[in-house]
Amino acid sequence: MSTATSSETKDLSPVSTESLAALLVTRERPPRPSALSTSLTFGWRAILKIKHVPEQLFDVTAFPIMNLLMFTYLFGGALAGSPSDYIQFVLPGILVMSVVMITMYTGVSVNIDIEKGVFDRIRSLPIWRPSAMVGYLLGDALRYTIASVVMLSVGLLLGYRPDGGFVGVVAGIALLLLFSFAFSWIWTMFGLMLRTEKSVMSVSMMVIFPLTFLSNVFVDPRTMPGWLQAFVNNSPITHLASAVRGLMAGGWPGVEIAWTLGWAGLFLLVFGPVTMRLYNRK
Numbered sequence: 001m002s003t004a005t006s007s008e009t010k011d012l013s014p015v016s017t018e019s020l021a022a023l024l025v026t027r028e029r030p031p032r033p034s035a036l037s038t039s040l041t042f043g044w045r046a047i048l049k050i051k052h053v054p055e056q057l058f059d060v061t062a063f064p065i066m067n068l069l070m071f072t073y074l075f076g077g078a079l080a081g082s083p084s085d086y087i088q089f090v091l092p093g094i095l096v097m098s099v100v101m102i103t104m105y106t107g108v109s110v111n112i113d114i115e116k117g118v119f120d121r122i123r124s125l126p127i128w129r130p131s132a133m134v135g136y137l138l139g140d141a142l143r144y145t146i147a148s149v150v151m152l153s154v155g156l157l158l159g160y161r162p163d164g165g166f167v168g169v170v171a172g173i174a175l176l177l178l179f180s181f182a183f184s185w186i187w188t189m190f191g192l193m194l195r196t197e198k199s200v201m202s203v204s205m206m207v208i209f210p211l212t213f214l215s216n217v218f219v220d221p222r223t224m225p226g227w228l229q230a231f232v233n234n235s236p237i238t239h240l241a242s243a244v245r246g247l248m249a250g251g252w253p254g255v256e257i258a259w260t261l262g263w264a265g266l267f268l269l270v271f272g273p274v275t276m277r278l279y280n281r282k
Contacts, residue, residue, distance in 0.1 A: 035128035042135020047142055060147035064098035065154050072158065079219060084159045091155040092245040093217035096176060098151060099144045100212060100237060103180050104204035106140050107187030111197045130276055137184050144180050148173045164250035172247040175260060179240050182264035185271040192278040211237045236263040
């Protein structure tokens with residue numbers, strides 16, 4: 001019995017520092033991954049989450065279709081004389097509204113990862129720090145693209161005819177995706193600041209609903225009171241909807257495009273650094 005005990009004691013003796021150091025330096029360390037590769041990896045992770053939980057595509061498919069059908073056939077006759085005429089105006093607006101509203105799920109995803117502890121694991125990796133945040137946004141860009149394709153497909157079946165053709169439609173969607181990427185940094189910041197995903201959704205909806213409905217998404221703001229026109233005409237959603245509508249109609253609304261790009265740049269410059277500061281200190 002004592003012989004067995006002494007044998008086990010010998011086997012469990014500590015490893016010397018020299019032998020451990022020699023073991024660690026015998027192999028070359030793998031190269032540090034680039035910022036692009038890590039961002040794409042986290043973007044692929046976000047896409048895989050969609051694959052394993054396809055129910056989250058409901059808000060980019062059924063919800064936009066429901067809005068388009070409801071507003072076209074309930075209000076089209078009253079606002080434009082007929083649903084076929086109204087859909088030419090309202091479809092780009094509802095497309096903007098639908099994509100902008102689902103940007104809040106970026107912040108929700110960040111908050112869920114914090115709750116589950118995945119966030120701490122990601123922060124411990126020797127990678128470019130912003131890559132996790134950029135990956136969230138790249139994954140959501142796929143959701144925005146799906147929403148755009150679904151909306152346009154249904155719109156074409158209902159009679160929508162973009163005079164800008166394929167080029168105008170692609171340009172409008174590209175501008176919408178760019179703006180949504182920048183706009184998502186706001187909700188990413190909320191995802192880091194707030195404690196629960198329900199809080200993130202509540203705060204996000206309080207901001208998104210006034211911005212989308214107090215705009216020219218559904219009606220021309222010239223019919224609104226003067227004090228309300230002042231707000232609506234300077235809203236980033238109004239500039240975005242006007243730019244997308246103009247591009248799809250075959251025009252080149254340079255002023256609205258410039259305003260949209262300016263708003264997108266402002267969101268990136270303001271909320272990007274704030275989000276990364278919260279990320280590093282979380």
